[in-house]
Amino acid sequence: xxxxxxxxxxxxxxxxxxxxxxxxxxxxxxxxxxxxxxxxxxxxxxxxxxxxxxxxxxxxxxxxxxxxxxxxxxxxxxxxxxxxxxxxxxxxxxxxxxxxxxxxxxxxxxxxxxxxxxxxxxxxxxxxxxxxxxxxxxxxxxxxxxxxxxxxxxxxxxxxxxxxxxxxxxxxxxxxxxxxxxxxxxxxxxxx
Numbered sequence: 001x002x003x004x005x006x007x008x009x010x011x012x013x014x015x016x017x018x019x020x021x022x023x024x025x026x027x028x029x030x031x032x033x034x035x036x037x038x039x040x041x042x043x044x045x046x047x048x049x050x051x052x053x054x055x056x057x058x059x060x061x062x063x064x065x066x067x068x069x070x071x072x073x074x075x076x077x078x079x080x081x082x083x084x085x086x087x088x089x090x091x092x093x094x095x096x097x098x099x100x101x102x103x104x105x106x107x108x109x110x111x112x113x114x115x116x117x118x119x120x121x122x123x124x125x126x127x128x129x130x131x132x133x134x135x136x137x138x139x140x141x142x143x144x145x146x147x148x149x150x151x152x153x154x155x156x157x158x159x160x161x162x163x164x165x166x167x168x169x170x171x172x173x174x175x176x177x178x179x180x181x182x183x184x185x186x187x188x189x190x191x192x
Contacts, residue, residue, distance in 0.1 A: 061082050066079065123139070125170070147179060
């Protein structure tokens with residue numbers, strides 16, 4: 001990202017903290033078994049123990065959630081985030097964005113390296129959008145993991161818009177302490 005000019009960077013003002021309850025579509029990545037519904041808006045952040053409030057980010061991120069206000073598939077860099085399954089009894093299941101963290105041998109562990117992952121550059125992510133009954137296809141172009149020591153700048157940059165370059169960015173915590181994130185970036189191919 002450092003060699004590409006981001007014309008519309010991610011800022012707190014662009015973060016969508018609403019809590020729309022309408023399911024807007026689904027995200028599928030067949031190679032890893034990802035098939036998750038999405039809605040728009042992150043809800044509020046609790047910064048405490050797990051919240052059962054349906055408008056909290058704890059609950060909203062059980063599905064994929066659109067992170068930016070006014071993002072448009074096939075036009076902007078559309079950002080989705082979701083939880084990974086680290087709660088007792090859930091670890092290793094195909095819940096939330098956990099399939100993105102699957103190792104090549106099918107196992108699931110905290111803090112994997114990119115080389116260990118089943119997901120690969122070139123895999124196709126299909127996003128079905130109910131509003132226009134279309135499927136948007138994206139080819140994975142970049143996969144990286146950033147850790148707390150690196151700061152959040154890499155993730156913030158990955159959420160920016162690049163002029164004339166529609167993208168999809170998915171991210172998920174890659175450990176229980178939420179100090180590292182797996183980030184998957186993909187380039188728009190076509191709308192069907």
